[in-house]
Amino acid sequence: MDETTASDKLAYTADDYDSDAHVPAAEALRRLREGNRIYVEALDHERDLSPERIQDLFENGQRPFACVITCADSRVVPEHIFMTGLGELFVIRVAGNVVGPLELASAVYACEHLHTRLLLVLGHTHCGAIKAALDGEAGPVAAITERIAAVLGDVHDPYEASVVNANAAVAALRASDALARLEKEDGLAISAAVYHTHCGVVDFLGE
Ligand SMILES: [Zn+2]
Structure with missing residues (x-):
């Protein structure tokens, strides 16, 4: 084994950090609120x-x-919106903040393995993916807009659509046995928020 391989293994061990020294959900939420302020x-x-x-x-x-x-x-x-530095947020980004198998797997990794105790779905206003879904356009992002259109149903108001879409992502996360168990038994909080693209304010929903 040469030195490069040994050092790569060390890096992997560090990425794989595992301990119970996690930040409680309420404190994590307080940090996000303060950062956004x-x-x-x-x-x-x-x-x-x-x-x-x-x-x-x-x-x-x-x-x-x-x-x-x-x-x-x-x-x-998110790192700007909540004024965080390196190593503070585990961020999963996908157009329309939809949750499919890959996003779910990433979230489980963060919550189960890295012991992150706040899982926040952050929707936003003036979202192109949501607008396309509301307008009934499929286009190049049909895989996403069709998923969004399905959860919007009769909703036509753009802000309400952002809320409904973020809450649908929360529901998709809670459908995971692993995340549901962590939320029920181990202090995980799963919640939704909406970022106002015109002014930078985050509405934390359901509070
Ligand atoms: Zn968007």
Whole structure:
């Protein structure tokens, strides 16, 4: 075994960090709320992106305090919206923030293996995928818009559609035995939120 292989194995071990030192869901939610307040008020833009932080995460592994599933839209960037640095959010992005098998598997990895205790689906206003679904357009993203159209049913209001679509993703996550068990027995919170694309505010739903 040469040195490169040995070091790759070490990196994998660090990525695979596993301990019970996780952040409780309520504290994770408080951090996201506070981060979004700082973002909206533009109080500061300092986050730890330092070489020291990169090295620390490499050596000691990641311990993201929340898992965020959101749209691929370039205006919706969770690390900015919640003012977080490296290693703080486990982010899953896909157009329309829909949850299929791949997104679900990623979420289970974060919650079960990395012990992330807040799983947030972050929808957003002016979402192109939702608009296409509302307009009945299939186009190149039919695999996504058809899924969204199916959950929207009779909903036509764009904001309500964002809410309904995010809640549908939450339901899809809860349909997982692994996540349902963690939510019931082990402190996991699964919730939805909507990002206002025009002003940067996040509405945390269901509270
Ligand atoms: Zn979108």
